Amino acid sequence: MQRILEEKIRNRQAKVGIVGLGYVGLPLAVEFAKAGFEVTGIDLSEEKVAKVNAGKSYIADIPEGILKPLVDSGKLSATRDFSVISKLDTINICVPTPLRKTKDPDMSYIVSACQEIAKHFHKGMLVILESTTYPGTTDEVVLPMLESATLLVGRDFFLCFSPERVDPGNPVYQTVNIPKVVGGATPACTEVGALFYAQALQKVVPVSSTQVAEMVKLLENTFRMINIGLANEIAMMCARMDINVWEVIEAAATKPFGFMPFYPGPGLGGHCIPIDPFYLSWKTKQAGIEARFIELAGHINGQMPMFVVEKIQNALNEHSKALKGSHIHILGVAYKKNIDDVRESPALDIIQLLERRGAKLTYSDPHVPRIRFDGLELCTDPDAMAKADCVVIVTDHSVFDYKTLVRDAPLIVDTRNALKGFVSKNIVRL
């Protein structure tokens, strides 16, 4: 079975399926279609399926000029119908893995995708989970849903975990040139998984098990979350001592070894850094180990939106104004620059905190036309900036587009050092 599937993969005859066509799944589907495979994307969203089939991209990193020719040539299509799986040879699962309110992993998307896959599963398939999750998920949750007396893993089908490391909006590193770690449920599974990725991506890094591959992703994101937490705590200390934290980090970063700069900010955002480390702490709690670094960094990072609100309040106070009734304009609501994603964005927390304190709010973001959350609905309105009592820079991409308007504001709170070098008595930095 292994040799037959490997042969199909080598000669591009293997039919590839990608379940979940979001920020992770669509770029992956495109890379395999570019490599010459026939790729079918499966998603529950009618809108996404229709857009893919019309060659219309909804992910900024995938230009229509790339997507449309792949669709027109029949290399890429999308469907909501899981029965296509009976004709597929490989499946990558790229569905969401959010946290519940209690910070427990929400496995429901993985489970429901696997239930559908199991209905049409057949001998000779390769299944790879890419959704970020706790160590053990592939073997403990996915494997029992697919394996049976007649379908044995490593002999009749192949199962791997491969962490997705995509960084939306990164112009240098994209799906094709980010090394791909892959670990299988058996050595044969790792071999097939590594061969599969090697057809479309530049570098593959095989590891010895699914658990190692799952843990790799959590180490990477936990490393980032904790170091950002450290930078945020240093920023709060510097604020107390009236030291410019940005200057400190810039100077420390000149050390050619043993230091890597991380920067403070208004809080963590996105679908990865604020969430993934809690998958690890949830799992280790079951093994009786408390993930203290994660909990502490989570606590410090969680304080940042309130720290920003206090900065705004103090800055207004210096101008003899109360927060209540003041017009605050939020510049940038995406969770990081050059993207349109507001999931977990600290801008939303800041807006909510300000709104509860009676501020009047407007925002502008060239990538996000509208935000809707917790009963609030706002549309981007760059012109409102000119009338604001205070402009708060939350995402730095917006500053480039509206630089002149920002500099004219009576008061600026800059949480990203986006106006580096701009000297004014009206600017307050983190």
Ligand SMILES: NC(=O)c1ccc[n+]([C@@H]2O[C@H](COP(=O)([O-])OP(=O)(O)OC[C@H]3O[C@@H](n4cnc5c(N)ncnc54)[C@H](O)[C@@H]3O)[C@@H](O)[C@H]2O)c1
């Ligand atoms: N976005 C990132 O930057 C990033 C980076 C690395 C890893 N990840 C991880 O990759 C996974 C996917 O993230 P994403 O950002 O692409 O999410 P996303 O929300 O952009 O896309 C997920 C897609 O899955 C679809 N879907 C949900 N349930 C489904 C089901 N049962 N069957 C078929 N389709 C289903 C949704 O309609 C959606 O289109 C998550 O585990 C995430 O943590 C994301």
